[in-house]
Amino acid sequence: MRVLAAMSGGVDSAVAAARAVDAGHDVVGVHLALSRAGGTLRTGSRGCCTIEDAMDARRASDLLGIPFYVWDFSERFREDVIEDFVSEYRAGRTPNPCMRCNEKIKFAALLERALELGFDAVCTGHYATLVHGADGLELHRASDAAKDQSYVLGVLTAEQLAHTYFPLGSTPSKALVRAEAEARGLTVAQKPDSHDICFIPDGDTRGWLADKVGTSTGDVVDRDGTVVGTHEGAHAFTVGQRRGLSLGVPAADGKPRFVLEVRPISNTVVVGPKAALAIAQISGDRYSWAGAAPQDREFRCHVQIRAHSDPEPAAAVWDAASDALVVTPDRPLDGVAPGQTAVLYSGTRVLGQFTIDRTVSAVPAGV
Known part of the structure; x- marks a missing residue:
């Protein structure tokens, strides 16, 4: 089977590619450049798809003896993930950019190109398993519940599942993957996992959104419409949020209030008790x-x-x-x-x- 291994520069994708090679597949490694900011560097476990990650992916490919390429998907990523993220916040919703990235980039744009080039499947380091059921191919949770990533893969369709390959799904723990990487001589064996939103590496989502959307003073209201405070932009709030609320009027019961609703048209944030x-x-x-x-x-x-x-x-x-x-x-x-x-x-x-x-x-x- 001709396999295109999506290599993020992390330990999971490197070991997944290695296992694909061991299985006898014809493997080619590819790293997706999702940003045109050439000087971008990783900060600890924040950020991904950086120069450092591309270099780590290349070193892993060289060690495995497979061809390696970097594909520029930055424009597609900007349109389908970053702009979607901003527009969803503008509309008062709380998006999940990892879901959009899997849906639009890794298993749409990448898979489409892979099939056009004659590959049979795209291999990734996701922790999930594929099972041949009575009605066709099924997506299941990984063996390691702590690392299971089936949730963020829930956007995949039957056609996409037919061309995916998850070599890590049956691995009992991430510790075993790191140990395997160490034994194979992969330099990424102890590299920290990425977290937070990859295109906001400093973790300041509110500041990032303020720069993209702007600020505009609005009211914070209770469930009955009583104004209890003000804010500098409704986009900075998400349902369930407690911290960062500047409330000038305390609740009658003295208990904390939480964000219950964001109304972007009126630039209003609705707060209330936790029970609500x-x-x-x-x-x-x-x-x-x-x-x-x-x-x-x-x-x-x-x-x-x-x-x-x-x-x-x-x-x-x-x-x-x-x-x-x-x-x-x-x-x-x-x-x-x-x-x-x-x-x-x-x-x-x-x-x-x-x-x-x-x-x-x-x-x-x-x-």
């Missing part, structure tokens, strides 16, 4: 299935709304009239924000995902 963050129902019409779609319009599942949150048992309805997915968890979800991604599971299998457009509070206003 409980969400009884979520829905969205931007959905996809990771393999065969459920046979029934109503089905039981587990829903996960963050990469590292616990999946919650739920009832799902595939509403044909509105062409939307409506999910009612058995117990309320905490702090759900429009723009987040809900991934649906059946056991370890990923059924599909949708972007949350609408939420229904478990605690009506005035209660």
Whole structure:
């Protein structure tokens, strides 16, 4: 099999490429240049796809004896990930750029080019497994629950899954991957994992957004519309946030208040008690299935709304009239924000995902 190994410059993708070589595949390494800022350098575990990462990927490829290329996807990344991130915040939603990157870059743009060049599959260092089920290929959780990345891969379609290769999915722990890298002589064996948003390496999302969107003074209001403070830009707030609220009027019960809603049109932030963050129902019409779609319009599942949150048992309805997915968890979800991604599971299998457009509070206003 001809395999294009996406090499980020980290330990996971390097070991994944090595295992693809060991399996006898014809492997070519490629590093994606996602920024045209040539002087960009990694700061510890912040940032990715930097000059340092490209050099680490090249060294790993040289050691494995495979061809290596750097492909410039910076324009596509800017349009599909960064601009989407900004527009979602402008609309008062909380996006997940890692989901968009997997969907639009690694398993759309990269896979499309790979297939055009005659490759059979794209290999990555993601921790997830592929299983041949009765209805076709299925995406499942990884063996290592702590490193499982099936959530951020929930955007993959059946056609994309047919051309993906995840060599690390059955590895019991990340420690074993690092030990293997050390034994292979890979210099990235102890390289820190990347975290936070890769295109905001200093971690200051609020400052970054202020530079892109600008600042504009608005009101912070309670659930009944009473003004309790001001802010310098609604885009800087997300549902569930507690810190950074400049409230001049204390709550009647003296307890902390949290962001419940962001209204970009009126530049208003709505706050209230923690109990009001409980969400009884979520829905969205931007959905996809990771393999065969459920046979029934109503089905039981587990829903996960963050990469590292616990999946919650739920009832799902595939509403044909509105062409939307409506999910009612058995117990309320905490702090759900429009723009987040809900991934649906059946056991370890990923059924599909949708972007949350609408939420229904478990605690009506005035209660």
